[in-house]
Amino acid sequence: MPRVVIAPDKFKGSLPADGVASALAAGLRHAAADVTVLECPIADGGDGTVAAAVAAGFDRVPVVATGPTGEPVETAYARQGDTAVVELAAVSGLSLLPGGRLAPLTATTLGVGEVIRRALDDGCRHVVLGLGGSSSTDGGAGLVRGLGAHLLDADGGELPPGGAALLRLARLDLSGLRKVEMTVASDVDNPLLGEHGAAAVYGPQKGATSADVELLDRALRQFADVVRAETGVDLATAPGAGAAGGTGFAALAILGATFRPGIDVVLELTGFEDKLGGADLVITGEGSFDEQTLRGKGPAGVAAAAKARGIPVVAVAGRVTLGAEVLAHHGFSAAYSLSEIEPDLARSMARPAELLTRLAARIGAEWLGS
Numbered sequence: 001m002p003r004v005v006i007a008p009d010k011f012k013g014s015l016p017a018d019g020v021a022s023a024l025a026a027g028l029r030h031a032a033a034d035v036t037v038l039e040c041p042i043a044d045g046g047d048g049t050v051a052a053a054v055a056a057g058f059d060r061v062p063v064v065a066t067g068p069t070g071e072p073v074e075t076a077y078a079r080q081g082d083t084a085v086v087e088l089a090a091v092s093g094l095s096l097l098p099g100g101r102l103a104p105l106t107a108t109t110l111g112v113g114e115v116i117r118r119a120l121d122d123g124c125r126h127v128v129l130g131l132g133g134s135s136s137t138d139g140g141a142g143l144v145r146g147l148g149a150h151l152l153d154a155d156g157g158e159l160p161p162g163g164a165a166l167l168r169l170a171r172l173d174l175s176g177l178r179k180v181e182m183t184v185a186s187d188v189d190n191p192l193l194g195e196h197g198a199a200a201v202y203g204p205q206k207g208a209t210s211a212d213v214e215l216l217d218r219a220l221r222q223f224a225d226v227v228r229a230e231t232g233v234d235l236a237t238a239p240g241a242g243a244a245g246g247t248g249f250a251a252l253a254i255l256g257a258t259f260r261p262g263i264d265v266v267l268e269l270t271g272f273e274d275k276l277g278g279a280d281l282v283i284t285g286e287g288s289f290d291e292q293t294l295r296g297k298g299p300a301g302v303a304a305a306a307k308a309r310g311i312p313v314v315a316v317a318g319r320v321t322l323g324a325e326v327l328a329h330h331g332f333s334a335a336y337s338l339s340e341i342e343p344d345l346a347r348s349m350a351r352p353a354e355l356l357t358r359l360a361a362r363i364g365a366e367w368l369g370s
Helices: 017-031 049-055 110-121 141-146 164-168 198-202 210-231 243-253 262-269 298-308 324-329 345-350 352-367
Strands: 003-006 036-039 059-066 072-080 083-087 126-130 150-152 171-173 181-186 258-261 281-289 313-320 334-337
Touching (some): 003 017, 017 352, 049 059, 049 072, 049 083, 049 126, 049 262, 059 110, 083 110, 110 126, 126 262, 141 150, 141 243, 181 243, 198 210, 210 243, 243 258, 281 298, 281 352, 298 313, 313 345
Parallel strands (some): 003 036, 003 281, 083 126, 126 181, 181 258, 281 313
Antiparallel strands (some): 150 171
16 A cells, blocks of 8 residues: 655645645545555745644644734734744735735834744743745844834834834843744745845845845844844854844844754654655645755755655646756656646646646556556
């Protein structure tokens, strides 16, 4: 009886990871009635991280928190025992901007801190914070404010939200800051400042003009300087400090968090290694299978873990731009794309589940001896 582990990430803008896994499972069962399928949807620390934890057995805890531009949003964290999984994208993400109106200078991560505070009030002691998909470049100032910190100007007044306001930061009051044991999970390792930093690399996709980028970089530098002066901690150049608009910086430098690759954290949360026992095949994938996939994205982590156990891995994606040699080097035995079935991108994105089911039936026939 063949045993297959299905561990896909989302097909962004088309189908969430659990929907991808379900469609693939249906196709495999059509091809091989005796197949045992274990569904393990994943994420790389960005959007979908809480859903992956819930699919693995965590409880979903609803919360209302402050959205990226001040409006309340309905969100949730995942809980198991005294561990909470919080996803920045589900509180302060680009998709939550009212009307889709970008706010590069004023968007905040305040709601992230509020969700973490709620988890602490609920008795959680360890927080996994998934970074990615942020709408803000506030260096995580909102995050620590939500946990009780105060960011003050030269007159002692509280700064308004957003990254631009950090230019006027003069002092931090951390006396009321809630303590938390935190792991930050991210698929990027950018520093906070400079040409590879949070503002320069990710600011434009949040609506920042070239002038905004320059302003935000100076504001983040001011934040880092004040943090160093107040705490003696200098982590602006630390890998991951620039993640999620610099939220990684506040987590590392002010909250003392540990930074880890997002996929490694998610694979642990979902018990992926345990699911590999006795597996004959692993199927993973995401919307676009390209060079970015190989740089810390979920499918690359899945392939590395399965390869270490000698289990073949095949990938599915909306499109595949990687050659067979590159795929093999990174642990993939084969890759299949929806574009092979439906070359029209709009139609492919409109009915991904149907196409994935058909593709999985083909994979089952070719890999499970049916």
